[in-house]
Amino acid sequence: MLPAAGLGLLAGIAAPGPARAQAWPTRPVRLIVPFPPGGGVDLTARLLAEPLGRVLGQSVVVENRGGAGGILGVEAMSHAPPDGHVLSLTGAGTTTAGPHLRPLPYDAMGLGHVTRLVRMPFILAVRNTLPARSLAEFIALGRAGEIRWASGGIGTSQHLAGELFKQMSGIAMVHVPYRGTGPALADLAAGIVDAYFGDPATLALINGGQARAMAVTAPERWPLLPETPAVAEAVPGYAAENWYGLAAPPGTPPPILDRLSATVRQVLAEPATAARFEAAGLHPATLSIAEYRDFLRRDTETWGRVVRAGNIRVDGD
Numbered sequence: 001m002l003p004a005a006g007l008g009l010l011a012g013i014a015a016p017g018p019a020r021a022q023a024w025p026t027r028p029v030r031l032i033v034p035f036p037p038g039g040g041v042d043l044t045a046r047l048l049a050e051p052l053g054r055v056l057g058q059s060v061v062v063e064n065r066g067g068a069g070g071i072l073g074v075e076a077m078s079h080a081p082p083d084g085h086v087l088s089l090t091g092a093g094t095t096t097a098g099p100h101l102r103p104l105p106y107d108a109m110g111l112g113h114v115t116r117l118v119r120m121p122f123i124l125a126v127r128n129t130l131p132a133r134s135l136a137e138f139i140a141l142g143r144a145g146e147i148r149w150a151s152g153g154i155g156t157s158q159h160l161a162g163e164l165f166k167q168m169s170g171i172a173m174v175h176v177p178y179r180g181t182g183p184a185l186a187d188l189a190a191g192i193v194d195a196y197f198g199d200p201a202t203l204a205l206i207n208g209g210q211a212r213a214m215a216v217t218a219p220e221r222w223p224l225l226p227e228t229p230a231v232a233e234a235v236p237g238y239a240a241e242n243w244y245g246l247a248a249p250p251g252t253p254p255p256i257l258d259r260l261s262a263t264v265r266q267v268l269a270e271p272a273t274a275a276r277f278e279a280a281g282l283h284p285a286t287l288s289i290a291e292y293r294d295f296l297r298r299d300t301e302t303w304g305r306v307v308r309a310g311n312i313r314v315d316g317d
Contacts, residue, residue, distance in 0.1 A: 003060055008093040009113040010244050017063075018275070021194065024083065024084045024085075024256050024259065025056055025057075025058045025084060025085055026058075026085075027058060027085060028053075028059045028060070028061050028085075029052075029053070029056065029058055029059070029060045029061070029084070029085050029086070029087060029257060030057050030061050030067050030080075030086045030087070031045050031048070031049055031061065031062050031063065031087050031261075032063050032064075032073045032074075032076060032077050032086065032087065032088040032089070033045045033062055033063065033064045033065070033073065033088075033089055033250040034065060034067075034070035034071070034072065034073025034074050034077075034089065034094060035064065035066045035068060035070055035073070035088075035089060035180070035181075036064055036066040036180060036182075037064050038182055038201065039152075039180075039181045039182075039199060039201050039217075040065065040120070040199035040200050040201055040242070040244070040281075040282065041070075041089050041091065041244055042062075043087060043200070043201070043280055043282065044117055044118055044194075044244050044246065044277075044282055045062045045089055046062055046269070047273075047277055047280065047282070047283075048060070048117065048264075048268075049061070050051075050275045051208075051267045051270065051302065052263065052264065052267050055113055055263055055266065055267055056263060058258050059193065059251055062209070066180075069091050069093050069094070069096040069098075069153050069154075069155060069156055069314075070091065070105060071093075071094055071098065071105065072104065073088055074088050074090060074094045074095075074111075074247070075104075075105045075106055075134070077247065077248075077249060078086075078105075078106040078111060078249055078250060079249070080249045081249070082112065082248065082250065083252070083254040083256070083257040083309060084243075084248055084252055084253075084257075084260060086248075086249065087114070087245050087246055087247065087248050087260075088246075088247055089117070089245070089246060089247075090113075090244070090245045090246070090247045091157055091158045091242070091243065091244050091245065092158055092160065092242075092243070092299060092303060093156050094108070095108045095111070095245070095296060095300075096108070096296055096299040096300040096302075097109050097155060097157070097160055097249075097299075097300075097303035097304075097306075097307065098155065099300070100300075100303060100304045100307040100308070101154075101155040101307060101312060101313070102155070102313075102314040103258055103312045106250075106301075107250065109293075109296065109297075109300075110250045111247040111248070111249070111250055112247055112248030112249055112250060112251070112252035112254075112257050113247050113283055113288045113289065113293060113296065114243065114245070114246040114247060114248060114257060114260050114261045114264060114289065114291050114292070115245065115246055115256075115261045115264050115265060115287055115288070115289065115292050116243055116244075116245045116285055116286060116287045116295060117243075117244050117264070117268065117284070117285070118239065118243065118244055118268075118277060118283055118284055118285055119241050119242065119243040119283055119285040120200055120218075120242050120243075120244070120281055120282055120283055121216040121217045121218035121222050121230075121240075121241055122157075122161045122197040122198060122216070122240060122241075122242055123197070123198050123199075123200075123203070123213055123215075123216055123217075123225070123228075124138075124165070124195060124196075124213070124214045124215040124216070124231065124304055125188060125190040125195065125196050125197075125198055125202050125205065125211045125212065125213055125214065126138065126188075126189060126194060126195045126196075126211065127189075127194055127211060127212075127235065127306050128191065128209075128210070129191050129192065129209060130194055130195070130210060130212070132214070134214075134235065135214055135215045135229050135231070136234055136235045138195075138214055138215075138258050139169055139171055139234060139235075141150050142169070142171025142172055142235035143170070143171050143172070144174060144175065145172065146172045146174050147171065147172070147173045147174070147194045147195055148174050148176050148193045148195070149162050149171075149173050149174070149175060149176065149193065149194060149195040149196060149197070150176045150177075150178055150184040150187060150188060150192045150193040150195070150196045151175065151176075151177055151178065151184060151196070151197065152178055152179075152180050152181045152184055153177050153178065153179060153180065154175075154177045154313075154314050155200065155314045156177075157242050157310060158184075158196070158197045158198065158199070158242075159177065159197075159312075160240070160303055160306055160307070161197045161217055161242070162175065162195075162197045163175070163185070163230060163306055163310045163312065164238065164266065164306050165197070165217075165235065165238065165240070166310075166311040167232075167306065167309055167310065168235050168237070168238050169235045169238075171192045173195075174309060180201070181198070181201060184196055184198075185198065185201070185202065185205055187204065187278075188210075189205055189209050189210040189211060195214070196211075197217065199242055199281075199287045200224075200281030200282060203224065203281055204224075212230070213225050213228045215228060215229050215230060215231045215233075215234075216228055216229075216230055216231070217230070217231050217238070217239065217240040217241065217242075218239065218241055219232055219239045220232075220301070222308065224281050229276060230267075238316055243285070243299075245292065245296075246260075246264060248260065257289060258289070261288065261289050264286065265286040265288075268284040268286050269284070269286075
């Protein structure tokens with residue numbers, strides 16, 4: 001770092017909280033996607049970047065930094081200067097379920113949590129040649145033998161949604177973890193695996209006739225797949241919605257977090273922006289910082305129970 005830049009950074013750190021928040025942002029904001037391009041997390045970031053940058057008056061640059069189920073990207077964000085210019089998308093695997101699966105290189109609840117961005121159901125998609133044509137037949141098939149179901153990796157939200165279904169339905173399923181969403185979707189389309197609990201990116205396969213939608217994991221039916229039942233219609237009480245959030249480094253001043261949270265909520269409430277998210281299967285579901293922290297605590301408890309009941313372990317990546 002050049003001396004002048006270093007002096008500027010020190011001046012910013014020394015400034016009182018309200019003054020720093022008033023000046024923020026003073027340069028482009030890096031938005032880290034802790035996964036490779038493609039998939040719901042990446043899509044969320046790219047849909048958010050332009051309208052957020054427009055309101056902030058600075059460009060928001062999306063940076064993909066995948067690895068270790070999203071942990072490497074969030075870790076990189078956690079070590080950035082706490083000045084609101086480096087942010088990261090987060091999810092259950094990197095914040096609420098992750099601590100139950102392995103030691104994390106950061107304090108998940110100690111991050112500068114901003115807001116939940118979106119929520120959406122997982123789609124239980126199956127290969128076209130699977131004999132089951134309904135959710136009841138799928139469950140019966142599972143009870144009669146073994147179903148091979150894919151996920152983007154051990155401990156991912158997709159894995160945990162499937163594990164919860166397995167626990168609550170009592171069917172036999174063999175988990176086939178992949179190193180990311182793309183390979184799992186490819187093998188589902190090829191008929192190599194039987195089922196997949198996918199994010200909205202799975203819609204492309206379904207709409208293209210390469211897989212069938214068997215159910216959605218929200219408590220009720222999903223407008224984008226209105227003829228597809230909710231899992232809860234056959235497994236009462238089942239619900240496993242996916243979500244993505246936004247976080248800043250630990251120690252980010254509260255005035256910056258407050259302004260960022262309010263700005264993001266304003267952006268996602270804009271009708272045109274909300275419509276683009278909804279069309280992609282991503283339902284804007286922002287929360288205040290206090291509400292979001294309460295949500296994170298509840299989600300941590302939920303996935304902790306699932307991980308313990310399933311004896312799930314992540315030994316390495």
